[in-house]
Amino acid sequence: MKVKKFGHCCLLIEEKGIRILTDPGGYTDLDVVVRQARNIDVILITHEHADHIHVLSLKRLLENNNGVRIITNEGVGKLLDGEGIKYEVLGDGNVIDIDGVKFEAFNGNHEEIYNDFGQVQNTGFFINDRLFYPGDSFHDPEREVDILALPVAGPWCKIGDAVRYALKVKPKKVFPVHDGMLRIKGANHKVPSRFLGKNGIEFVVIGEGNSYDFG
Template identity: 55%
Template sequence: MKITKLGHCCLLIEESRLKILTDPGMFSTSQNEMKSIDVILVTHEHQDHLHMDSLKAVLRNNLKAKVITNRGVGKLLEKEGIGYELLEDKQGKTISGILLEGFGEKHATIYQDFGQVVNTGYRIASRFFYPGDAFYNPGKPVEILALPVAGPWLKLEEAIDYATLLKPKVCFSVHDGMLKFIGPTHKVLHTFLPTVGIEFRDAVKDIELVF
């Protein structure tokens, strides 16, 4: 599996011959020019995860790409005339021999009900888990974790505790597009995650990670 971090939570995941793009949001633009995308996974409707102009650009360049998401995002896509397939909590779908699974229902709390939307995390090929904006435990083994590390809905302490709970072999940071400097955050993760047996890999914009 090869994962290229395009920025924030926009990832290009290549598994076998399948190319999956996650969350084409407002913190990255390189996805707009990409070709040969098979699947676009959208975890929820906030603009740092779903920028409609970006999604439309991706679809123009990838006419056969399938958008897979939840009912909350689906309502917005319907208004734009964009087709999609549902994949929600505890549901599975196999595409080109690769199993995609959905987990979770709600975005993590920001404050009271502010910004509360449907959020679906996605597990890919029984190896990789990207939870979107939530610390949801899929209840299945996670080898590779995309770990949210910053934002109005989390503390870094919670991120470390979440990784410790899931016990992946390796993780890398996502949801960090609002950070001016990522170094201090990475330093904390490099300090503590190895003590519980988790390898942490630096993930900055346009870096490729091979697993």
């Protein structure tokens, strides 16, 4: 499994010949994403916040990638219905197999920002029984996770909570996401790197525009 980080939560995941794009939204250079994200098979959208979906860029991606399947939830679906964009809803606990790659959905709510502000439906995705991408949530999939995409910044995300979440899930490797709003890239990486490493969890930093092969 190979992961390229365009920025924030926009990832290009390659697994068994399938190319998967996640959350093409704000805090990411979407012009770069549109130019470089070609031959995409699946687009996963966790929720409807603007830093996870930018409709105009999504339309441009669809123009460049014929036959791509959008997998998401009902909340995002309402937004896409208004734009005439086709999608598939993957319900909580349901699994879909696309050319030998499994996708399992974990539905819940966005982590609290303040009371019910921003409390939209959020879907985490477990990809091929290896990588868990939770979106904006600290949901424990209660699965054996090899790789965790760990949110490390945001109005809902304290770094201590992020570390405790990773320790609860107990993946073999972690890489940080949801950090595009930081003025200094990597500012929130020191604490999880230190404490996760002490607990046998490898902390892998993937710089914007770079890739990492998890094997």
